Amino acid sequence: MQKTTNLNRLLCVLCLIAVSITAQLNAQIVIGAPNLGFSQACASSTFNSYSATFVFSPASALGDTNQFIIEMSNEEGDFTDPTIVFTSQPNVFTTSPATINFSLPSTTSGEAYKIRVKSTAPAATSSRSAAFAAYYKIQDSPFSINNLVETGAFCSGGSYLLTIDNPGSGENDSPLNYPSLTYNWFKETGPTTSVFVAEGNTLNVTQEGTYFVKTNYGTCTSSSFSNRVSISEAVSGEASASITSSLGSPFCPDQGMTTLSTISGLGYQWFKDGVAIPDAIEQTYQTDASGLFAVQVDLGSCQASGAIDLVSESFEGSLNVSEVNEIEEGESLEVTVSTTAQNPTYVWYFNDTLIPGATSDTYTASAFGAYSVLVSQSAGCVATNTFPFEITEAMDPFPEVANIPNLISPNGDGINDTWVIPLQYVDGTDTEVMIMDNRGKIVLQTKAYLNNWPEDQLDLNSINQVYYYILTTPDNKTKKGSITLVK
Known part of the structure; x- marks a missing residue:
């Protein structure tokens, strides 16, 4: 009796297992072909999200671990080696229909892609979607040739x-x-x-x-x-070769050099204002100057030429004074800058230090030193130019001296370069000044001496030279002596 009971229990367990296996074998779903939420997919770095909707049945057959997967074919619609573009988390999509968003790989490029949907628990595969064009625009901006x-x-x-x-x-x-x-x-x-x-x-x-x-x-x-x-x-053996400027024309030189480019050929020669530019024999030429630039291009059995009127929007300017100016103590110099700059602004400097309040085109300078004015063009092409000048103390040609010197050194160092005599013998006193060399040849004779002898650099050899002078006043009084010139 005990053996019969145990046998019955074993048969019940086997039946339950069989029922369970049969249920699992019969648990399957059908997935419909995905409907695309787009007509074509044109993805980029700023947009890459596309949707597809599909139905499946029965929903009750889905296992708790089920995941839906979207596979994409190659560009010809072939699924031999599909690309997975989406995988859901387990048990997320449990009701039908379901809509899934996915993104395209950056290598996507073709007109006949398709997708299909797969499930994992139970395993099932949908039929293929309609074909669609899909591209990932990895570069989507104009470019040059x-x-x-x-x-x-x-x-x-x-x-x-x-x-x-x-x-x-x-x-x-x-x-x-x-x-x-x-x-x-x-x-x-x-x-x-x-x-x-x-x-x-x-x-x-x-x-x-x-x-x-x-x-x-x-x-x-x-x-x-x-x-x-x-x-x-x-x-006819001659063609047109156009020229382009990388910065345009007109261009701002503050941006750097502009690059002139012409058509491709076997050889090149660039010209400026009708003159060949040495060593300018490449397809491009850089410059920051204005002018009529031309190029001759060797195309092999014929030639091509072209020209461009290049305009650099740099401006010109000048001062109404010299680079170096002499004034005496207590005097002043009015300096004005003229310029072709548009809406110019001015900043003045003295010995590299900003002069407060000096912002007009004119400045009155009275101190000895180095000056400059910085002119800026604030309209159109922004550019700046600096114009320097210097003020030095003027040398007094008639300084107060008590004695007639007998030694000078005309070496250009600004010290004792000329023969300076007392005021009673210079220009305006009607005193005759005569200077002779050591052979008695007269080298200077004047009644209007300006303390400026020798005006020209004398041919001094290694031996000091001696000259002689005679000063004759209006009342015929004379003074005589020698002058030694040393190097």
């Missing part, structure tokens, strides 16, 4: 190579910095129309026309496109 030169030319029977600039000038964000990108070249057919020409990083042009390139983002609109370049054929 041909160094922003608007034209190009090729010799008859030849070609012209257009390239995407890398890195380009200024803040150009070259798409070549992103290796995954591809490009489509176009030729304009009208003011707003164009035709596809070729794919690739470069374009070899053999027909005249206006060309540009766009990053290949398919049907997604994008700002990743280049400037236009007009290409011509030199049928």
Whole structure:
């Protein structure tokens, strides 16, 4: 009797296990094809969120550990090696329908992507969604080709190579910095129309026309496109070569040098105001000057030339006084600066120290020392220029001296350089001054002596030279003596 009871219990346990296994085998769900919440996905760093809605049944069949997964195909709709773009947390989506948001990988690029939904408990897979275009716009700003030169030319029977600039000038964000990108070249057919020409990083042009390139983002609109370049054929042996200035024209020299660029060729020679610039033989030339700049480009079997009237918005100015000025103690000098600057402002300095309140175009200076005026152009191109000058004490040509000197050193050091005699013998006293060399040759004879002999540097040898003087007053009194000139 005991054996029968135990056997019955074993049979009951086996039945329960069988029922449980059968229930698990029969627990399955059906997931419908996902409906897209978008017509195409054009993602970027500022937007990358897309939704899909799907239904599943029965909801009661979902296990507590279930996760929903969204897989994305390759650009041709193939799921051989799908990309997981979303995985939910366990037991989050428990009612149907469910809407899930997901993001695109940065390598997404194609016109026929599809997605599907999978569950994990129980395991099930939906059918595929409708195909959609999807691109991640990793670069989405205008970029430059041909160094922003608007034209190009090729010799008859030849070609012209257009390239995407890398890195380009200024803040150009070259798409070549992103290796995954591809490009489509176009030729304009009208003011707003164009035709596809070729794919690739470069374009070899053999027909005249206006060309540009766009990053290949398919049907997604994008700002990743280049400037236009007009290409011509030199049928007469001479073509046009346009020149562009990186800072424009006019430009502000305070921004630095502007770069002049021309079309590509085999050789170059730049000119300024009709004169060839030495060693200016590259495709670009830098300058901060105004002038008529031209270039001659060797295209092989023909030539191209172009010119640009470059204007630097630097201003000119001048002072009404010399660089070095002499005044006597107690005198003053009125200094005025003239300038072509727009809305100029003025700041004056004395010995590199700001002069308070000196802010007009005129300043009256009376102290001996170094001065300067800083002129700033506050309208248009902001620029500054400094104009220096100096005031020194004037030498008195007729100082008070008691005796007639017999020794001078005309070496240009400003000390004892000329023969200075007492006031009763100089200009205005009608005294005749005669100076002779040691051979008796008269080197100076005047009744208006200005204390300025010798005015010119004498040819002094290593031996001190001796001269002789005779001073004859109006009443015929004389003074005689010698003058020794030392080095």
